[in-house]
Structure formats: C-alpha cells, structure tokens
Amino acid sequence: MPPLQLQAASFKVSTLFLDVKGGFDNVCANKLATILTRGGVSAYLVAWIKSFLSKRQCRLIFQGAPKVFCPVAVGTPQGSPISPLLFLLYIASLHPTLPQGLAISYVDDLTIPVGSDLVRSNIRAFQYYFGSVQRQGADLGVAFSVPKTELIHWRTPKDRSDVSFAPIATNDMLFPPSQVVRWLGYRLTPTLHSSVHFLRRLALAKASFTPIRQLSAAGKGLCSWCNRKLVFGAILPILTYGCDLLVPDTATLRKLNSFWHVVLRWTTNYFYTTALGALYCEASLPPISSICKHRRRSAAIRLVCAPSEFNPGTARIPETVPTWDQGRSADDHRFLFQGSPKAVHLTSWLGPAVNSAKHLLLDSLCHEVSDLIEEIPILPLA
DSSP states (O other): OOOOOOTTTOOEEEEEEEETTTTTGOHHHHHHHHHHHHHTTTTHHHHHHHHHHSSSEEEOOOOOOHHHHHHHHBBBOOOTTTHHHEEEEEEHGGSSSOTOOOOOOEETEEEEEEEEEEHHHHHHHHHHHHHHHHHHHHHHHBBSSSSTTTEEEETTTTSSOOOOOOEEETTTTTEOOOOOOOTEEEETTOOOHHHHHHHHHHHHHHHHHHHHHHGGOOSSSSSSHHHHHHHHIIIHHHTTTTTTOOOOHHHHHHHHHHHHHHHHHHEEEEEEOHHHHHHHHHOOOHHHHHHHHHHHHHHHHHHHHHTTTTOHHHHHHHTTSSOOOSOOOOOSSOGGGGHHHHGGEOOOTSSSOOTTTTTTTHHHGGGGGGGGGGTTTGGGOO
16 A cells, blocks of 8 residues: 655644533434434334333432432433434434544544644635534534544644644633644544553553452462453553554564563563573564554454445555455545645555554554465454
C-alpha cells in the first residue's frame, strides 16, 4: 500500500469528538418505528420492536429507596443484545456527508475529521457541521455532552508551522483544542506520538498489579500457573492495549519491558539474576516487543481481509493493496486528502518499512502484511 507522507505544510487536519448525552436512554419507540418504516423494514418487525420498547418500567435500588416501579417513556433496556443496534439505527441520520472529511462513530461516540489548507477553514466547517448535527439531534431528542466534546488539530513531523490554538465558537459554546484526547481507550496527541498513550497504559497496569501481587508472596500463595493466568488475563491486556495501531518508541518500550520483567519474576518466583531468556521460557510469556509485533500483524491481517462495507478502515485502503474486495477509494482520493492531491506524496507500499511516526497509521499498519502478499488470497475472512 502506498504510504502517504505529508509534504505540504499548508494542509491541515482537525478532528471533533462528540459524545451523545444519555446514550441508549434517548431512543424513542415511536420515532424509531418511523425511521425503520422509512428504511423499508417489514411492518411486523417494526411492530415487534415498538412493542419491545413500549410499556417498560424501572425502579431505583439502593438502601432506603421505595420499591416502586415507574414507567419509562424512552430508552432501550441496558444489557439487551439488540439495544446497541437499535441505537445505531436511531442516530444514523447524525452522520453528515462531508465533501472533504469523514464522520464515524462507535455507538454513542461520534467523530468528525475534516481537512483543508487552513485551520480556520476547518473551524468554519466544524461550525457548520456541528450546527447541522445539533438540529438533527434535536428532532430525535438527542443532545451532545459539552464537557466531553473535544477538538484537536493534527500536525505532521514535517509541519513547521506554529501550533494552532484556534477554538470552535458556536451556539454560545467554546471548544478549545486539546493536546491529548482520549477516544476508545486510545490517547492521541496532535503529532500522533505514542508515548503518552503507552505511559498511561503502564500506569494503569502498575495500579492493577499492586493488589494482584499480594495474592502470592515468595514461597506461599498461588502457584506459578495461577500467577501466569492472572498476568495473561489481567495485566497484559491493560499494558498492551493500543499496540495494534500505535507503536511504542524505544524509550517507552524500555519502561514497558522493565515493568514486564518485574511481573515475570513475580510469576515464576525466580531470582533477579535469572537470565531474561530463561525467564521468558519459564513464564511462557514473550517479551513486550514480540507481543506488540504479533498484535500489530494480526490487526493488519484483519484489516486487509475484512469486507470494506463492514470496516471503514478497509474502505480507505488504496486499490493497490490486495484485499478481498475492490470497494475502496482511489489512490489519489483517500480519506481526508480528497481534493488535495498536492498535499500528499505516494510511495510504493512494498518498499522499505515505513516509520509509523512519519506516515499515516493506516499505511504503516498495512505494511505489516507486505511479506504475506502471496498468502493473502488464502487468508480467512476476519
């Protein structure tokens, strides 16, 4: 896949993160039935969904609360497997069509990235789109949480212009740009440096390890097998979350490994003088660097094997990348760079390995499957 490296400092990308206030509690059964009917859903299925959401009751459970049920006029039941799907169908109209950008969401977290030659142009675009989304949301009884709304102006390593602090001012609300935003557990910075994210994961892993290590002291407590199960199920997912997309730099990886060695020595109850090679083998847990490479390779395989109609990332891969279908953007009209071909420089994706700190995350991720190009046609669908 041709890795896109930004060459023109005049091209600016900004992203607005919105959070639907209340989430599943905003769904109105009558309005949802109207949306489904207009979408061509069968009448019997619409009637079943409307009946499923109607005449529901709830009560508060805490010490001293009256055990009285109250009727609930809106909302979907928490824990129901179809509640997320009904909510997505309910807010589908909130995804605007952007001529030079993209609107994606994960359940109630809506993200709108736009790109232009000036940050001010991005701000004006956000003012227009935010007003449009607010009006459509008002018709559905949906509002956005102002404290959870975040703005970020992205920068590239070659962009030498001044850092932009231009906020969004709309409807008597002011949204200043953030230097770190959290979305779906990822902590992203304007330069897409991964150190902030992984240092946060390291702090969370250390906090989780503190009570766990009290379960097994030297010579007593849980056996090594149980320790490994705890580490594999409770510590490793926290520590390596995000390594499928982000790559830790050398200094951050050294800190991750230092903590990981402490965890492995607790797992095996071995001396601090034990060689690391033997420690990895006895604990049956590989180094953090190997785990990150494996997770990243697996994510890349899932990306190129997924149908583009199900995975927005696959739909943004150029046609030169061997994937299962051809429903993708052209090489010179990708994602936010549509209409600005002079702002990007295309190189061969089968060339030398790209630097994730200097190229788009999607490009550097797909580079992980460059040596599997001959095997891709036989890979299973993700």
